[in-house]
Amino acid sequence: MHMQSPPVNSLSLDFLTELCISLEKLEMDKGCRGLIITSVLSNQPKVFSAGLDILEMYGKSPEHCGEFWKVVQEMWLKFYGSNMGSSPAGGCLLSLTCDYRIMADNPRYTIGLNETQLGIVAPFWFKETMVNTVGHRNTEVALQLGLLYKPAEALKIGLVDQLVPEDQVFTVASQTMTKWLTIPGNVSVITTKSTLNLLFSFQLWCFNLV
Numbered sequence: 001m002h003m004q005s006p007p008v009n010s011l012s013l014d015f016l017t018e019l020c021i022s023l024e025k026l027e028m029d030k031g032c033r034g035l036i037i038t039s040v041l042s043n044q045p046k047v048f049s050a051g052l053d054i055l056e057m058y059g060k061s062p063e064h065c066g067e068f069w070k071v072v073q074e075m076w077l078k079f080y081g082s083n084m085g086s087s088p089a090g091g092c093l094l095s096l097t098c099d100y101r102i103m104a105d106n107p108r109y110t111i112g113l114n115e116t117q118l119g120i121v122a123p124f125w126f127k128e129t130m131v132n133t134v135g136h137r138n139t140e141v142a143l144q145l146g147l148l149y150k151p152a153e154a155l156k157i158g159l160v161d162q163l164v165p166e167d168q169v170f171t172v173a174s175q176t177m178t179k180w181l182t183i184p185g186n187v188s189v190i191t192t193k194s195t196l197n198l199l200f201s202f203q204l205w206c207f208n209l210v
């Protein structure tokens with residue numbers, strides 16, 4: 001899936017709604033077993049996604065914000081595989097929801113949950129998704145300081161899985177997905193994934209009760 005919403009693929013209500021509809025269609029397509037999401041913006045260096053559209057959250061009615069927030073959560077529930085350039089905040093969340101993250105090895109790119117730098121709080125489920133990926137201590141430091149990591153640092157803490165030269169990102173992503181798809185039987189993979197997420201799903205359920 002190619003994201004192309006200039007200038008920076010910011011996640012607006014319209015963009016997220018279209019993304020969720022496209023994902024729903026792919027989920028219903030029995031021939032589709034995986035998804036590589038990438039940015040085809042023409043800017044250099046490339047942005048994967050600038051995160052939530054800041055203008056979507058400013059000066060809007062509570063109803064509009066509610067609708068926006070619902071679609072952000074829906075997006076978080078659906079994702080699978082990714083490759084990328086710069087990914088701050090919601091852009092980082094988008095890639096954290098994927099099974100495997102391949103980042104272009106260009107020090108001008110950064111990734112991380114930088115919300116505190118903007119004076120906002122990374123929501124509970126952003127934080128928990130980060131903890132599940134890089135562990136508690138790395139998350140503690142990253143979130144409190146609102147750190148944006150360059151590719152080599154992101155690889156070191158496990159925020160991304162692989163760095164590749166910029167012109168090879170898509171080829172390597174395709175090869176990686178081919179390897180993942182050799183695992184037989186969708187059901188065992190999906191069940192394993194659900195088991196890994198069981199505690200988090202329960203926490204989220206409790207959180208929604210309060």
Ligand SMILES: CCCCCCC/C=C/C(=O)SCCNC(=O)CCNC(=O)[C@H](O)C(C)(C)COP(=O)(O)OP(=O)(O)OC[C@H]1O[C@@H](n2cnc3c(N)ncnc32)[C@H](O)[C@@H]1OP(=O)(O)O
Pocket residue numbers: 007008010011043047049050051052053054055057065068069086088089090091114115118120121122123
């Ligand atoms: C309802 C409750 C919500 C609670 C939310 C809590 C969680 C929040 C999550 C978030 O995702 S908040 C968003 C955080 N995002 C950022 O901090 C990213 C900010 N942007 C950048 O760092 C850079 O723009 C970039 C992505 C690295 C790209 O840099 P580049 O130099 O290539 O482009 P710029 O000249 O900076 O930007 C071009 C253009 O795009 C506009 N823009 C950038 N980011 C956003 C954004 N997130 N939303 C809306 N618009 C954005 C930027 O203003 C420029 O616009 P113009 O000036 O050209 O009009």
